[in-house]
Amino acid sequence: MIHYTGTPKIETDRLILRKFEINDAQSVFDHWLSDERVTDNRINAAHKSVSETMERVHKIVNQYESEDFCYWAIELKDTGELIGEIDLYDFDSATDNCEVSYSLGYKWWNQGYGTEALRAVVEFGFRTMNIHKITAAHNTDNPASGRIMSKVGMEQEGIIRHMIRNSKNQYKDCAVYGILQEDYMKHQGSSHSVIVTAD
Numbered sequence: 001m002i003h004y005t006g007t008p009k010i011e012t013d014r015l016i017l018r019k020f021e022i023n024d025a026q027s028v029f030d031h032w033l034s035d036e037r038v039t040d041n042r043i044n045a046a047h048k049s050v051s052e053t054m055e056r057v058h059k060i061v062n063q064y065e066s067e068d069f070c071y072w073a074i075e076l077k078d079t080g081e082l083i084g085e086i087d088l089y090d091f092d093s094a095t096d097n098c099e100v101s102y103s104l105g106y107k108w109w110n111q112g113y114g115t116e117a118l119r120a121v122v123e124f125g126f127r128t129m130n131i132h133k134i135t136a137a138h139n140t141d142n143p144a145s146g147r148i149m150s151k152v153g154m155e156q157e158g159i160i161r162h163m164i165r166n167s168k169n170q171y172k173d174c175a176v177y178g179i180l181q182e183d184y185m186k187h188q189g190s191s192h193s194v195i196v197t198a199d
């Protein structure tokens with residue numbers, strides 16, 4: 001059974017994963033949701049105004065009351081800058097499986113932050129939440145996302161043709177990845193790389 005604990009604070013070497021706050025909206029807009037280099041790899045279009053982002057952040061913040069809502073802002077420890085987001089979603093009580101998704105602002109790509117955040121959330125999902133399997137999919141024209149999945153031990157299970165249609169009306173083939181809790185535990189043993197705190 002999944003053990004829901006909401007969205008606790010998670011600390012890694014360089015990052016703090018924490019709940020979003022209403023006053024994060026401007027950074028979310030400036031750093032990734034208004035930037036097509038980021039949003040072209042997501043389903044929804046880039047935001048044109050910060051009010052769209054404000055609405056989205058409000059929606060996120062309102063859901064923190066639910067224990068089964070796991071949506072983190074990714075903050076750099078050194079500078080306090082908000083650099084991205086990562087969430088676990090689509091929890092399925094029939095299987096105890098869920099999905100993961102993430103985005104980082106373009107300025108912070110290729111510095112290992114995506115891998116560090118994903119590794120932390122996968123560890124949290126398996127060790128704290130007792131998730132059975134975590135899956136994700138990336139557009140095949142976005143190989144960096146597949147790379148970070150591989151780096152945390154997720155395996156590619158296939159390619160689904162035209163799995164999504166994005167805001168530019170383009171169909172995208174997607175590579176689907178997954179990792180089982182039992183395989184993760186076998187490989188990671190008892191080594192913990194993240195600190196989870198109540199809030």
Ligand SMILES: CC(C)(COP(=O)(O)OP(=O)(O)OC[C@H]1O[C@@H](n2cnc3c(N)ncnc32)[C@H](O)[C@@H]1OP(=O)(O)O)[C@@H](O)C(=O)NCCC(=O)NCCS
Binds near residue numbers: 039105109115
């Ligand atoms: C996907 C994303 C989160 C990756 O974050 P990141 O912090 O740049 O990731 P990392 O730095 O930890 O790792 C990136 C890896 O991809 C590799 N990479 C980057 N561009 C690549 C490319 N065009 N082809 C192949 N590999 C690529 C990097 O070399 C690195 O691998 P390495 O460590 O073996 O060298 C970030 O690019 C992003 O936010 N993209 C837009 C939104 C998005 O795609 N979300 C996911 C939707 S499924």
